[in-house]
Amino acid sequence: MNRRDFLIGGAAGVVVGAGGTYLATKSAKMPAPAKPAPVAAPAIAKAKTVVLKVQAAWGGGIFLENAKSYVDRVNNMAGDALRIDLLSVNSVVKTSQMQDAVHRGVLDGAHYVPAYWYSKSPAASLFGTGPCFGWSAQEMLGWIHYGGGMDLFNELMGTLGLDLVSFFNSPMPAQPLGWFKEEIKDSSQMKGLKYRTVGLAADVLNEMGMSVVQLPGGEIQPAMKSGLIDAAEFNNPTSDSDFGMQDVSKHYHLASFHQSQECFEVTFNKKKFDSLSKELQAILEYASEAENSNFYWNNTLRYADDLIKLKEQHGVNVYRTPDSVMADQLKAWDVVVDRISAKDAYFAKVVKSQKTYAKKVMNYLLLNQPDYGLAYKHHFG
Secondary structure, X not given: OOHXXXXXXXXOEEEEEOOEEEEEXXXXXXXXXOOOOOOOOOOOXXXXXXXXXXXXXXXXXXXXXXXXXXXXXXXXXXXXXXXXXXXXXXXXXXXXXXHHHHHHOOOOEEXXXXXXXXXXXXXXXXXXXXXXXXXXHHHHHHHHHHOOHHHHHHHHHHHHOOOEEXXXXXXXXXXXXXXXXXXXXXXXXXOOOEEXXXXXXXXXXXXXXXXXXXXXXXXXXXXXXXXXXXXXXOOOHHHXXXXXXXXXXXXXXXXXXXXXXXXXXXXXXXXXXXXXXXXXXXXXXXXXXXHHHHHHHHHHHHHHHHHHHHHHHHOOEEEEOOHHHHHHHHHHHHHHHHHHHHHOHHHHHHHHHHHHHHHHHHHHHHHHOOOHHHHHHHHHO
């Protein structure tokens, strides 16, 4: 076979292509390769969004805004994995029933202050409205996070049989002594007055001779207007303005040791919390920590603005509570703390832990911090 015959005869051969194997000849046309069959995308089940029903102790005002700020922070970080639905006060249960509702799973969570479950244990107030050992709410939160406070809180939950996980946030400035019918210049003027407050502060002011009535925030102004109480406090100039306290009193006293450090508690049902992924648990916790800064920056400015409005637009006389009154408050605190500690070993243990932390931390801070009031007077008189 010569070279020409070989080339002609060898034109027939096997061709392998994407469409298969076939015989090719010099007279046959090669068919176009078959198109591959489309591959169906795998069905991926989208995880269902976890929804947490959380009730706040607030019906409106700046504290409900603060609760919403925490919720927004959580929802933005969690994406489609988790969503908190925030409910306002009394949506499902009354404020006094919120903790039990979370424990039982009626609610997934709650946003309130520890003083609201003070009836279960006097030690509740130590996590929000306890005695002042020279510290502010900032340092009290430091004790909770780094001074053993969280372990003590969890111990109390175990003792009370409450299935809860709690986070503490939002260092509140000292609460004003509040609203009176006249300027308070001496503790003797306070004896016999019917006064609204909550938590251990009620014991302290009873010790000072006042007759304390514990009322929800929304009932304070009507009670003072009707004469049910003679004087009252709630928390800050913004909330007090929202309640309309300026319409029933023109004498507002800032500075007090009755509730000089307080914070919010965000609590969740423990079984529900434990069912979440570690990532979602971390979001709930760290969003709470982030609220510390947001609360302080936002609320401090709002309080300052509304204090000016109370004075300039509503004719409220604003005073700083005399040091003599605050010194008497500290003495009353000593009596109350010693009395409860004598019959409640756990309460005494928490107080000892707080004092140890405050003594160490405030020794540094008080030595290191300059007198900011001196600088303020230098510039603003």
